[in-house]
Amino acid sequence: MNITENMQIKFGRVVLMGRPNTGKSTILNAILKQKVAITSPLPQTTRRNMRVVYSDSRGKIVFSDTPGIINKVDDLIGKQVNTEAPKEVGRADVVVCLVDISRPKSEEENKVLGLIRKTNAKKVLVYNKMDKARGSKDHLAEYKYLEDEFDDFIETSALKEKNVGGLLNIIFDLLPIGDPKEIEKDVEVLESKGGPLISMGSKEFVAEIIREKTYLFLREELPYTIFVAVDEIKDKRKLILIKASIYTSGDRYKKMIIGTAGKKIKEIGYNARKELELMSQRKVFLELTVKVDKHWQETETLNY
Ligand SMILES: Nc1nc2c(ncn2[C@@H]2O[C@H](COP(=O)(O)OP(=O)(O)OP(=O)(O)O)[C@@H](O)[C@H]2O)c(=O)[nH]1
Ligand SMILES: [Mg+2]
Incomplete structure (x- = not known):
């Protein structure tokens, strides 16, 4: 039988949850087949709820x-x-909980x-990073008992895009028929914020890409103390001119971000620019400045 025959169109809200680094943002990018969220090996790479x-x-x-x-x-940010996550879970029709096996x-x-226990939403347990879980790194058994609390479960590799389609099938199966009007309301809000897909204006998204590259090139060296702000985006016909600042809380960190003879900041800028060019299909000129602001965390938390 063709499974699409008796299919009903469904509308709903799905919230991805899990401890840091389990691959929530990576799997979202894989589902959408497009990069919408930044990812990195550092905890709390995602700092705000993001809807797509x-x-x-x-x-x-x-x-x-x-x-x-x-x-x-212990830090403010x-x-x-x-x-953030507790605010989002209440609106879920389906909660997808990722664990890193x-x-x-x-x-x-x-x-x-x-x-998750507090919600009436349907629940899916995702055993992610199956590609990495081999030998002594296979901890699947430690998570198995959780299955009782979930409506369904699946093993995936978000990075290698394994079983992402299978996860979507499960989500659609569990999703109630839903109310198209409610979903359209969400979509309108997203569109008013700068795009049908991304719930951030382009300035915020560009800032996120720069933050991702900063994490990528500084890895463990960098404490959890940066914030990126895009000051200006100008369309200059032949290119897009972007001016952005990386804020950190001390001179010591500023030196690290700049690197010897500016090597690090050049790498960060080069990689951010390449990705932005790929995304926009335009030439990009990116001007990056590193600034010290001891109080950026206070300022940033005011915006939450
Ligand atoms: N090997 C492997 N790595 C993965 C997989 N999924 C994600 N990763 C890597 O795990 C790291 C964390 O991924 P993210 O998607 O940023 O994790 P997250 O859950 O969004 O993390 P936070 O935003 O900090 O909560 C990144 O380096 C990813 O490339 C996977 O299936 N296999
Ligand atoms: Mg994330």
Whole structure:
């Protein structure tokens, strides 16, 4: 039988949750077949809830990517980031909970599970990073008992795009028929914020790409202390001119970001520019400045 025969169009909201680094943003990019969210090996790479629209012949879904929840946070921004996912979970028709099976289960998972237990939404458990979970790095068994709490489960590799289609099938199966008007309302809000797909104006998105590249080139060296602001985007016919600032909290960090003879900042700028050119199909001129602002965390948290 053709499975599409008795199919009903569905509308709903799906929220991705999990501790940091489990691959929430990576799997969202894989579902949309387009980069909408930045990813990195650092915890709480995603700092705000982000909504995007996915649609195919089966229906329309507003996906929310949320920042990973961590147990103990002492910095201001971390505390603020930790409040984001709980705000989003209440609106979910389906919650997708990602775990990283290449790492042992930890206390952090319990916090996420505690939140999920409070919702009436349908729940999917995703065993992600199956490509990496081999030999001593295979911790799948530690998560298995969680299946009882979930309506369905699947093993995936967001990075290698394995079983992403399978996950979407599960989501559509669990999704209620839903109200198209509600979803259209969400879509209108997203469009008013700068695009049908991305719930951020382009300035914010460009800033996110630069933050991703900063994380990429500084990795462990960089403490969790940067913030990127795009000051200007000018369309100059032949190219797009972008001026942006990377804020950090101390001179020591500023030196690290700039690097010896400006090597690091050049790498960051080059890679951000290449990606922005690929995305926009335009030539980009990117002017990056590193600034010290001890209070950026206070300023930034005011915007939450
Ligand atoms: N090997 C492997 N790596 C993955 C997979 N999915 C994600 N990653 C990597 O894991 C790291 C974290 O991925 P993210 O998508 O940023 O994780 P996240 O859950 O969004 O993290 P936060 O935003 O910090 O909560 C990145 O370096 C990804 O490339 C996977 O299936 N396999
Ligand atoms: Mg993320």
